[in-house]
Amino acid sequence: MWDAISEKLQDAEKIVFVTGAGISQESGIPTFRGKEGLWRKYDPMQLATIDAFYQDPKLVWEWYEERRRNILDAKPNPGHLAIAELGKYKNVHVLTQNIDSLHQRAGSKNVYELHGSIITIKCTVCSFKDKITTGFSQLPPLCKCGNMLRPDVVWFGEALPQDVWEHAMKQASTCDIMIVVGTSLAVSPANLLPVYAKQNGATMVEANTDPTPMSDIMDISLRESAASALPRLVNIVSG
Structure with a gap:
């Protein structure tokens, strides 16, 4: 499994992360x-x-x-920090359902706060x-x-900020790899983002301790926490 991820990561130019509450849970949220x-x-x-x-x-x-x-x-954990570090080697964008700004505090630049x-x-x-x-x-x-x-x-019944959502759809539709981290993918319309990436032919990876309703469309499933799995991605691309 890690051999397959390694090859895809080395070849990828653009990586998009879709993150949810699971990644911030490891920071105590x-x-x-x-x-x-x-x-x-x-x-x-x-x-x-x-x-x-x-x-x-x-x-x-x-x-x-x-x-x-x-x-x-709370402080960014190794999962947040790994995503930011990966941005030094690849074109990385983060589409997050979280409202805590921990990605920005970790150093990520291209962060779209959906909620x-x-x-x-x-x-x-x-x-x-x-x-x-x-x-x-x-x-x-x-x-x-x-x-x-x-x-x-964004509260229940409210629309996502239109400009943020349009940017998120664009990033999802143009990535080489989408990595879904710590989200149940139970909330619409954020759960459409993996569909856009899949339709574009992106390699689909999830890092989640539990299966999700979209596990079936994933090419690779890592049953690990973000803090455990994501630093290894940095090790792969940094050589």
């Missing part, structure tokens, strides 16, 4: 659908929809503030958007225009 997932402790429909936000914005903000503190305390970022806020009415640098004196926080601010993340 809980997943949503795993055995200890956040969805098992909270009802997502009370926390991650625009209706829930307007019904109880303080509750939603308290939950996101707790998540944000946890994320800011937004928890460290960014935006106004519910005007065009204001900014990074969060400190905590808030009140929850929910208010914009200068007087309306509520919200986390700049």
Whole structure:
């Protein structure tokens, strides 16, 4: 299996990673659908929809503030660092469902955040958007225009940012290798990205501890964690 990966990696010019919560779990960030997932402790429909936000914005903000503190305390793990290192040798793009920005903190350059970022806020009415640098004196926080601010993340029922999605489709459709890491591929439309790559004739690789609904279309399946499998990819291309 590793011999096949080695040959493909050496020949590839463009590699696209599709990453999910599994890669960040190894940095201490809980997943949503795993055995200890956040969805098992909270009802997502009370926390991650625009209706829930307007019904109880303080509750939603308290939950996101707790998540944000946890994320800011986390550090990129060997999986994140390996993807960034691989970018020194190949044309690497990262299409991530994660909102933690750990790929950027690890040093990856071409990162497309499909579901937004928890460290960014935006106004519910005007065009204001900014990074969060400190905590808030009140929850929910208010914009200068007087309306509520919200986390700049994609909630259930909301469309992905159109520009980010268009870039993601383009990268998926033009890669030589797609490596799917730490995602159940259960969320649409992100789970279409492997289909676009497959249609383009890309070599499909998954690094996941458990099978996914798309394991059948993979050319190579590594039943390992990202922190275990991905550093070996760097060793292959770095010689």
